[in-house]
Amino acid sequence: MTSWAIEPPTEVRAVDVLSDDGSEGIQITWNPAIGSTAYRILRREAFSADEPTEIGEIPADQAEHLKDGRLRYIDQTTQIKTAYVYQVATSTDDSDDVTATSEETAIVKAVGNLFHRKKSWILVFIVTFTALTLVFIQLARSGRKMFIRNISALDAVEESVGRATEMGRPIFFIPGLQGLDSPATIAAINIFESVASEAIQDQTRMVAPSFDPIVMNVMQSSLKEVCTAAGRPDMYSEDDVFFVNDRQFAYVAAVDGMIARDKPATVFLQGYFYAESLILAEVAHSIGAIQIAGTSSDTQLPFFIAACDYTLIGEELFAAGAYIKKDALQLGTLKAQDLVKLLLFGLMVLGGFLVVLDINWILNLFSTTL
């Protein structure tokens, strides 16, 4: 049996894995050694006299190759802030078990980082968006008129409230199945305020069965304020905004029952919905109510579009509060949003052309994996 001398891996480097809390461990990289069939990773604590111990072995053909041709191993068994040094040993299939061990790396520790580098572009995006929003708010404050296109679903609010008043029936407002931590729910409450304001002026009762107790509380407060502002505090009743249930289909069963019995003239379905969206919308349709829907759930939008008279599509839900209230500051934020959308659209078109020309950096920009 013949054995050949084998070179140890060269340029072995160990660095802390970036953009983590320290638990991702330490990355060891090295140049591949010719003739090696496997690599063994050895580690010892830096300030101890212990012999290095093997923490992993990888066959050469399964080792992870970096773009520069070096090999990589990530040690995820490290303790945070403990200093280590590493070595990489090669081995062959030879029966003599020939091995060669590299030099020790510099001392390295796994530590938590203060900035997630892969999120740099997200930070740039948020800072840009915020800056544009502040600019447009300032413009709105200075009295510049902000144009906003017509949203038919919101233009229909007045008509639907008027219909309820004429028929002497209540208006039902269903604020979705998420809590106050959801932007869609807050957008729904904005719409609720505006609808309630119209309804109270017309002396029409608003009923809001709630899925979440916190949302119920906020809506009660909102309705109370609207009634007081309209000079009709007597129109406020705590029992009109109430908690029903926090289980999806139990809530649907209860609300459907109320719709079928009370026969509201108008039903607003605003907020975030799941599978119950169509059940609610169809029951409301069956009693002949006008339905005005809006959701940030893209999977439920088709159901609302199919079943409801009017639907707020996509970001229209979030624009509704500003649209109805005609609040200049809020309209300013919408203009910033439109501008960012335009910028994104421009980037997409540019990206499309560049990808055709086999230039992919813009594609990689949008496909960052966190």
Next chain:
Amino acid sequence: MKRQIPIILCSLLGFCLVVRYFIPHRLSQDFESTVNDWVRILAVFAFVIGLGSLIRVHLRRIAMKVSHWQYSIVVFVGLLLMPLAALVDFVKTPNQLASLPANLTSKLQNGPLPATVRQALTEGGLSLPPVVTVESVGKRWKIQEQRQQFATDASSEIITQLDQGKIDRILRQKFSVRDLQLPESIEVTVQSKGRRWLLESGALWYLLIYQNQILTVSRDTTAAYIVGPNPVGSGDLPVYASRKFSKQGSSVNWLFLNVYVPLDATMFSLLAFFIASAAYRAFRARTMDATLLLLAGVILMFANAPLLANQFWHSVFGGLNFLPDAFPTLVKDWILQVPGMAARRAIQIGLALGAISQSLRILLGIDRAWMGE
């Protein structure tokens, strides 16, 4: 001042959480975890208020005998029945926390759960599924059920499906997906429980990760057991938490399985009929848009129905060699992945921008709807 303090608190905390998103350090995670704990604590108090509202509304309906007041009695029957049943069950067989005998680790090795360990676990009051395997992962032991998939070589498809289930980036990043146990059912939702991550599929639990260690959780309806990790040199297998659920055959379980579940399923099954009635209205080809919708809908239904997509297609168009066998499926996939996906992504981008804009309005104190103002 009464209004300014909540707005200042909201803005301050909101901006802190935005900044926290960019800081991976453990202190930053701890901060978020603390905030989440507070949110949960507040939610409990809010639930009490909700319950108060429910009781007040229905008591008044009964007292005033408004129309259909009898339904309010049903509400109270349901409201009282389950706690009463739970109380009776508890008095009969109180829940127990498991106590495990020490020195179990020496009996553990990769493979099926040894009988001695099984006996020790079951004596501790735990209910184990019939087939449980043990695997050593680094310094810890993982006890898992065989029926669950161990996603060592998770394909990109599985990762995508988890993404759809709102799996958090930290979960994927920390455990590189290879450590995830995936349930057979792929409808997975992930909830953040501070530093804990719970993968849930329906009412069943699959996996719990605690302090960056993977623990296993049964999806047994009678008990949850959470075992491991095994500290180096420790002689025993720590059980972090175990809790007997109500025994099968108990009154709570009976009510849940025989009353609540069928009622829930009945409501959900109504959806099938409502889809048909809504589709009938939406598909009336009165305009060009409605006609296109009808056309796309018909093609999708055709391609999704095996009888039409396979037998009918082959018997009628089988002789046309220039068309591929899976032509209906190809057309369906094109509709879903090209025009359908383009429209969906446009809506998603708009929604994301709208949500960011809404959040900015709240953080800047422009939108105060969350205060009921």
